[in-house]
Amino acid sequence: MKLDILHALNAERAARRAVAVVTDVTSGEQRLVKSAAVARDPLKDVIEKHLRMAKSGMEETAQGRVFLTVHVPSPQLVITGAVHISQTLAPVGQLLGYDVTIVDPRTAFASVERFPDVKVIAEWPDVALPPLNVDHYTAFVALTHDPKIDDPALKHALARDCFYIGALGSKKTHAKRVQRLKEAGLSDADIARIHAPIGLAIGAVSPAEIAISIIAEITARLRMKSEKAEAA
Amino acid sequence: MLSRDEDILKAAEDWRKAGRGVALATVVETWGSAPRPVGSNLVIDNEGNFLGSVSGGCVEGAVVTEAIDVIDSGKPKMLEFGVADEAAWNVGLSCGGTIRVYVEKVG
Numbered sequence: 001m002k003l004d005i006l007h008a009l010n011a012e013r014a015a016r017r018a019v020a021v022v023t024d025v026t027s028g029e030q031r032l033v034k035s036a037a038v039a040r041d042p043l044k045d046v047i048e049k050h051l052r053m054a055k056s057g058m059e060e061t062a063q064g065r066v067f068l069t070v071h072v073p074s075p076q077l078v079i080t081g082a083v084h085i086s087q088t089l090a091p092v093g094q095l096l097g098y099d100v101t102i103v104d105p106r107t108a109f110a111s112v113e114r115f116p117d118v119k120v121i122a123e124w125p126d127v128a129l130p131p132l133n134v135d136h137y138t139a140f141v142a143l144t145h146d147p148k149i150d151d152p153a154l155k156h157a158l159a160r161d162c163f164y165i166g167a168l169g170s171k172k173t174h175a176k177r178v179q180r181l182k183e184a185g186l187s188d189a190d191i192a193r194i195h196a197p198i199g200l201a202i203g204a205v206s207p208a209e210i211a212i213s214i215i216a217e218i219t220a221r222l223r224m225k226s227e228k229a230e231a232a
Numbered sequence: 233m234l235s236r237d238e239d240i241l242k243a244a245e246d247w248r249k250a251g252r253g254v255a256l257a258t259v260v261e262t263w264g265s266a267p268r269p270v271g272s273n274l275v276i277d278n279e280g281n282f283l284g285s286v287s288g289g290c291v292e293g294a295v296v297t298e299a300i301d302v303i304d305s306g307k308p309k310m311l312e313f314g315v316a317d318e319a320a321w322n323v324g325l326s327c328g329g330t331i332r333v334y335v336e337k338v339g
Contacts, residue, residue: 007245056258058261
């Protein structure tokens, strides 16, 4: 590997951007494909597939046998609301490999006793979220039911292009939220990115079941092509 | 594992920048039960120092020897390890899997 390729690769990873290295294992020729350049790459389809699955691997292509090394930032899950649903969502998220953070300024909710092994920040979103490096490899879930907490957090998640954004609430609650976000100047396209009612339709009733429906929806967003995930 | 892999590639860059001869070994294919997944890295310098793993200890010694050759020649190599026979035990995989490791020079 040429040093400049290795240097660029490490820089992309440090910046939490997905990147692929294509190696022709016969000739030893190699190139770096940054995530922004994948769409223009001749091997676009296979690179996209490997990036989506976060899996390196050998591929037979029109250009010969190549090895694709993909580096995808580890996903994180950011939740507003140290609520009952979060008590299942956070540990299940951790089992699935997410770095989980819960933000809730209400200190009675955000206690260590309720969340022994999870990073909980008892601050308002405007203080707690900026240092978390919320980005495209982040799933964001708003669970407080309190517009003072959820709305600013949702705006932050939309601005940072999270791969998944979900908000708890009935259709009626969500309609009110849509109204508020529109008044705050958000576009219809932005608002449409919010999954609400949240979670896959599996008839979830208990808080733990709702947590499972949410993590299933997040997984569909992470692993499936967007059209298929939309239909899920 | 992610943060470890990151350290390995960062080490490869740092070692090279410090003027050491460096090779990078990557698991590119696995069959059967393999100890480390495709994409796992081992970085090796010309004095035989290494960081990371491609097999969890079974074949690292052999990879390091081959890597020093690759640093000298500059030509990448594809290595294959598996349990072929009794004699292969020393540099084979006791778990019964087969792995293919691509070794390339950094620089």
